[in-house]
Amino acid sequence: xxxxxxxxxxxxxxxxxxxxxxxxFEITYETAKTLKSICNNKLYIPFVFKSSYRKxxxxxxNSFTGIGDEAALEILAKIxxxxxxxxxxxxxxxxxxxxxxxxxxxxxxxxxxxxxxxxLVAAAKTGKIVNIKKGQFLSPEAMKFAAQKVVExxxxxxxxxxxxxxxxxxxxxxxxxxxxxxxxxGYPVVLDVTHSLQQPNQTSGVTGGLPQMIEAMAKAGIxxxxxxxxxxxxxxxxxxxxxxxxxLKLDLMEDLLKKLVKLHDALK
Numbered sequence: 118x119x120x121x122x123x124x125x126x127x128x129x130x131x132x133x134x135x136x137x138x139x140x141x142f143e144i145t146y147e148t149a150k151t152l153k154s155i156c157n158n159k160l161y162i163p164f165v166f167k168s169s170y171r172k173x174x175x176x177x178x179n180s181f182t183g184i185g186d187e188a189a190l191e192i193l194a195k196i197x198x199x200x201x202x203x204x205x206x207x208x209x210x211x212x213x214x215x216x217x218x219x220x221x222x223x224x225x226x227x228x229x230x231x232x233x234x235x236x237l238v239a240a241a242k243t244g245k246i247v248n249i250k251k252g253q254f255l256s257p258e259a260m261k262f263a264a265q266k267v268v269e270x271x272x273x274x275x276x277x278x279x280x281x282x283x284x285x286x287x288x289x290x291x292x293x294x295x296x297x298x299x300x301x302x303g304y305p306v307v308l309d310v311t312h313s314l315q316q317p318n319q320t321s322g323v324t325g326g327l328p329q330m331i332e333a334m335a336k337a338g339i340x341x342x343x344x345x346x347x348x349x350x351x352x353x354x355x356x357x358x359x360x361x362x363x364x365l366k367l368d369l370m371e372d373l374l375k376k377l378v379k380l381h382d383a384l385k
Contacts, residue, residue, distance in 0.1 A: 119203045119222040121246060121274050124163050124345065125305050130381055131163035131345040132156055132374070133205050133223075133248075133307065137360040138169045138181065139189035144352060148367060149196045152350070155371045157202075160378055165203045165223060166196060167347070172359055173209040181358035186216070194220045205248065211239035218243035228252045228280050228312075231263045241270035248276040250309065253283040257295035261302050276305045278347060279338075281313035287325075288316050291334060293341045300342060308338035309347040314363045326363025328354070332373055339380050346377070 124131040134152055139145050149166045156164035170189035172182045183189055197204050203222035208214055209230065217224055224240040226233075228250035240247045247267045251260050257279070264275045277299045281289030291313045299306045313334060316325035335346055351357040354364040365373070 118244070119246070121276070121305060123203070124165070127161075127163050129160070129162045129378055130339060130343065131165065133165045133167045133345060133347040134350055134370070135167040135205075136351045136357065137349050137364065138172050138183055138358065139192050140181075140358050141184065142192050142195075145192050146196055146199075148350065148352065149200055149202060151367060152370065153200050153202050155374060159371070160374055162374060162378070165205050166193075166200075167205040167223075167225070167349070168193065169207050169359075170217070171209075190216070190220050197222075208236065208240065211235045214239035214243050218245050221245060223248050223276075226250060226263075228278075231255065231260070234266055237263060237266040238270045241267040241272035244272060244274075246274040246276060247272060248278055248307065250278040250280050250312075251295070251299070253281060253289060257292075257298040260299055264302060264304055276307055276345075277302070278307040278309050279313070279343075280309035280347075281315070287318050289313055291337075293337055296338065296341045296343050300344070305344040306342075307345040307347050308335070308343040310335045310338065311347070311349045311360070311363045311365060315360070316362075324360065324362060326360070328363055328365060331365050332376070335373065335377055336380055339377055340384065 156162040193204050205223035206221045207225035208217050223246040225248045231249050231252045249263050260277050267275050279295050284290040314327045319325050350365045350367045352367045354361040
């Protein structure tokens with residue numbers, strides 16, 4: 118069974134990456150294949166493929182939410198089987214936990230749901246790693262209570278993810294003090310680089326973003342000791358059906374990761 122030791126304790130940081138949501142087989146599979154080649158065959162970065170089988174947290178009723186749960190989970194299962202990579206996907210309701218756990222190695226709790234006790238307990242009971250994203254409205258210190266809910270439900274496999282803090286109505290900022298603060302709680306900490314660069318609540322109903330800042334924020338995360346990085350990526354973000362405004366173009370990933378590995382090595 119995949120566990121935290123498969124990610125931590127390596128020479129490099131680990132990477133959780135993939136398209137925001139499963140759009141179709143071709144894009145999802147080829148992105149996973151490319152990322153695995155870069156991480157496992159070239160740079161020796163522990164890699165987890167991430168894509169949501171459904172997006173429940175969209176601003177507009179017209180936003181794309183998925184191709185159907187069963188179809189999307191089948192694609193993720195094939196990626197896991199064919200490419201031998203662990204899978205991360207998020208859930209939004211307690212009844213989804215057991216369904217997602219049939220495929221996922223990491224059950225992810227969206228930031229805006231990080232205080233939902235029933236959701237956290239259901240995720241814990243799957244026995245899978247639970248990655249809890251810090252609410253945009255919470256202090257880093259407050260995440261100890263979310264983590265405790267999972268641990269007290271019998272699952273010590275917990276990660277915490279920084280994904281920015283609300284700054285006004287339409288922007289986020291990263292308080293990098295939060296990464297060492299959450300690490301002091303005793304859990305691996307991930308920096309969600311791309312979601313931290315979102316500009317939510319735009320009047321268009323579609324979230325904006327600052328992808329030009331991805332490299333700078335990723336470097337800063339490594340510098341302050343993040344155990345892992347989370348980055349959503351897509352072959353053509355301009356045509357992505359979800360979160361395209363803040364995703365990294367897939368063909369830029371290898372060059373960025375090379376720079377981050379060099380920085381990580383220098384800091385060691």
